[in-house]
Amino acid sequence: MDKIRIRGGRPLRGSLAVGGAKNAALPLMTASLLTDETLTLAQLPHLADITTLANLLAQHGVVFGMDGSAPQDGAAGRVIELTTREITSTTAPYDLVRKMRASVLVLGPLVARCGVAKVSLPGGCAIGARPVDLHIKGLVEMGAQIELEGGYILASAPNGLHGARIVFPTVSVGATENLLMAASLAKGETVLVNAAREPEVTDLARCLIAMGAEIEGLGTDTLRIQGKDRLHGAYHTIVPDRIETGTYAMAAAITGGDLELINGRLEHLQSVTKVLGGAGISFTETERGFRVARANGVMTGVDVMTEPFPGFPTDLQAQMMALMCVADGAAMITETIFENRFMHAPELARMGAKITVHGASALIRGVPRLTGAPVMATDLRASVSLVLAGLAADGETEVNRVYHLDRGYERLEEKLSACGADIERVKAG
Numbered sequence: 065m066d067k068i069r070i071r072g073g074r075p076l077r078g079s080l081a082v083g084g085a086k087n088a089a090l091p092l093m094t095a096s097l098l099t100d101e102t103l104t105l106a107q108l109p110h111l112a113d114i115t116t117l118a119n120l121l122a123q124h125g126v127v128f129g130m131d132g133s134a135p136q137d138g139a140a141g142r143v144i145e146l147t148t149r150e151i152t153s154t155t156a157p158y159d160l161v162r163k164m165r166a167s168v169l170v171l172g173p174l175v176a177r178c179g180v181a182k183v184s185l186p187g188g189c190a191i192g193a194r195p196v197d198l199h200i201k202g203l204v205e206m207g208a209q210i211e212l213e214g215g216y217i218l219a220s221a222p223n224g225l226h227g228a229r230i231v232f233p234t235v236s237v238g239a240t241e242n243l244l245m246a247a248s249l250a251k252g253e254t255v256l257v258n259a260a261r262e263p264e265v266t267d268l269a270r271c272l273i274a275m276g277a278e279i280e281g282l283g284t285d286t287l288r289i290q291g292k293d294r295l296h297g298a299y300h301t302i303v304p305d306r307i308e309t310g311t312y313a314m315a316a317a318i319t320g321g322d323l324e325l326i327n328g329r330l331e332h333l334q335s336v337t338k339v340l341g342g343a344g345i346s347f348t349e350t351e352r353g354f355r356v357a358r359a360n361g362v363m364t365g366v367d368v369m370t371e372p373f374p375g376f377p378t379d380l381q382a383q384m385m386a387l388m389c390v391a392d393g394a395a396m397i398t399e400t401i402f403e404n405r406f407m408h409a410p411e412l413a414r415m416g417a418k419i420t421v422h423g424a425s426a427l428i429r430g431v432p433r434l435t436g437a438p439v440m441a442t443d444l445r446a447s448v449s450l451v452l453a454g455l456a457a458d459g460e461t462e463v464n465r466v467y468h469l470d471r472g473y474e475r476l477e478e479k480l481s482a483c484g485a486d487i488e489r490v491k492a493g
């Protein structure tokens with residue numbers, strides 16, 4: 065298995081371009097199931113998760129094409145066409161769904177377009193149990209009959225879905241996205257209350273509107289959707305990845321460097337810039353994105369709690385913990401979204417970090433230096449937090465299980481080494 069080898073201690077300097085958001089691209093790709101016309105997506109990141117979903121969509125009948133033209137809107141990056149003239153299978157098999165939880169996002173579009181779907185339950189994962197009860201309950205409220213059998217969700221709506229008022233007891237990004245797509249092809253009005261407000265949800269809503277959907281309340285916790293008989297093709301540029309942006313901002317901060325993050329959008333990172341500002345990190349908007357650096361060389365410990373957007377994202381919690389390991393003073397990090405998302409703590413401790421975990425909170429006492437070590441992690445953001453720690457540590461760090469990183473970071477080692485990091489991928493065998 066490939067490894068990432070890092071020799072730490074070099075401040076990152078220069079500029080680094082952020083790609084399209086993985087967590088926007090995945091639901092956007094499943095939205096192509098809602099129409100028999102072509103959905104063109106620009107800024108599609110090149111990531112393992114995108115390939116996994118493309119394989120699943122291909123067996124549902126999605127045909128992929130590369131648009132040879134330059135992206136519209138001046139955007140850079142890949143432009144992909146997805147066309148689903150016919151749904152060739154309404155079954156999402158276990159072998160494909162188990163590789164990635166976001167695969168469950170085919171459920172809403174398949175039931176809405178075909179009146180039937182058989183989708184494997186995604187199962188638990190390293191960061192928590194992650195049930196899909198809210199996705200299922202919402203579809204039932206929209207008229208679907210759902211049974212669970214042999215590890216599969218069997219959904220049918222022979223007369224189509226109808227609008228409903230759905231009140232989420234907890235904020236769920238995936239359930240909001242699944243029901244938003246289903247509601248776009250349902251009969252009548254659907255209102256989603258306590259909906260997720262993440263920029264990726266808004267990006268999906270924007271794309272659905274471009275496909276002919278009628279949606280009000282974008283960016284708020286109440287989405288009102290008037291269902292349409294059919295949707296049509298559209299061209300959509302995927303929003304820049306705020307988690308990739310935040311990760312590289314923290315890479316600049318942890319190394320005491322100074323980076324310009326091209327395509328970085330401060331408006332999607334306000335909770336993060338507020339917390340990091342308190343720690344002594346400064347952000348300055350530029351024409352292409354923003355610059356990030358330590359304001360006066362020091363970085364102090366700050367407390368943070370993860371929350372649904374616009375709160376501090378759980379997908380940046382591990383990276384924040386790595387940062388706090390080398391801050392002046394102590395920091396308390398509380399994880400409120402997932403019940404088991406501190407697997408990076410013992411690995412960071414192997415590098416000399418002082419971390420005590422009590423339930424949903426971790427107390428980090430900053431140390432002047434970390435030391436390199438062989439480490440590994442069981443999820444995507446935990447893995448990248450070890451890369452950040454390695455960039456700041458004395459000596460050599462080897463991050464194992466690189467496939468986690470490849471799920472969410474495009475050309476990570478290339479982007480970081482272009483900014484002065486000593487980092488390389490060591491190929492297996």
Ligand SMILES: CC(=O)N[C@H]1[C@@H](OP(=O)(O)OP(=O)(O)OC[C@H]2O[C@@H](n3ccc(=O)[nH]c3=O)[C@H](O)[C@@H]2O)O[C@H](CO)[C@@H](O)[C@@H]1O
Nearest residue numbers: 087166194195196197198199235236237238239379401402
């Ligand atoms: C592909 C994608 O976009 N993934 C993101 C998405 O995951 P995902 O959409 O899976 O996360 P959710 O927002 O649904 O989960 C939030 C919380 O709600 C719970 N829950 C969710 C659904 C449900 O039916 N029942 C239930 O209890 C979950 O277990 C979790 O505790 O949002 C998470 C929270 O910002 C991010 O960490 C993930 O990176």
Ligand SMILES: C=C(OP(=O)(O)O)C(=O)O
Nearest residue numbers: 087165166379444445472
């Ligand atoms: C948890 C994540 O992704 P997923 O929901 O696909 O597991 C993530 O992007 O950090």
